[in-house]
Amino acid sequence: MHNMIFVNLPVADVARSRAFFTELGYSVNEQFSDERAVSLQLGDNIVAMLLERDYFGSFHPAQTADAASTKECIICLDADSRDSVDDLFDRAIAAGASAGDTEDHGFMYGRSYNDLDGHAWQIMWMDPATVAAGAEQTAAQA
The missing domain is CATH 3.10.180.10 (2,3-Dihydroxybiphenyl 1,2-Dioxygenase, domain 1)
Known part of the structure; x- marks a missing residue:
């Protein structure tokens, strides 16, 4: 669409x-x-x-929200690997961002940071095999 x-x-x-x-x-x-x-x-x-x-x-x-005190959204972007998540997160922190949370579910891994204006960015990776299996399960249930 x-x-x-x-x-x-x-x-x-x-x-x-x-x-x-x-x-x-x-x-x-x-x-x-x-x-x-x-x-x-x-x-x-x-x-x-x-x-x-x-x-x-x-x-x-x-009124325009102040992202430092009011979360208007969380921008979630994918990464190619767990290491890519960590690399981008580490660069963001080194450049002045503040750390958010970390989620590790094995098949899905993500870390978030707040940029210089407080906007929340989540960088995440999902295991391709798990994603493919999930798509197959969804198709089988349809």
């Missing part, structure tokens, strides 16, 4: 957020970035638009 996702997040300092996320290895689409916004490429079809708070607020009349 959908081909892409664009997550829009308010940030206090666009340049600081740009530096933080590029430190984590994400690229920036300069075509859609300026002093008020940075277009962060999270994957082939996943984009986070980090928008200066006042600019973000101009898109909707509701």
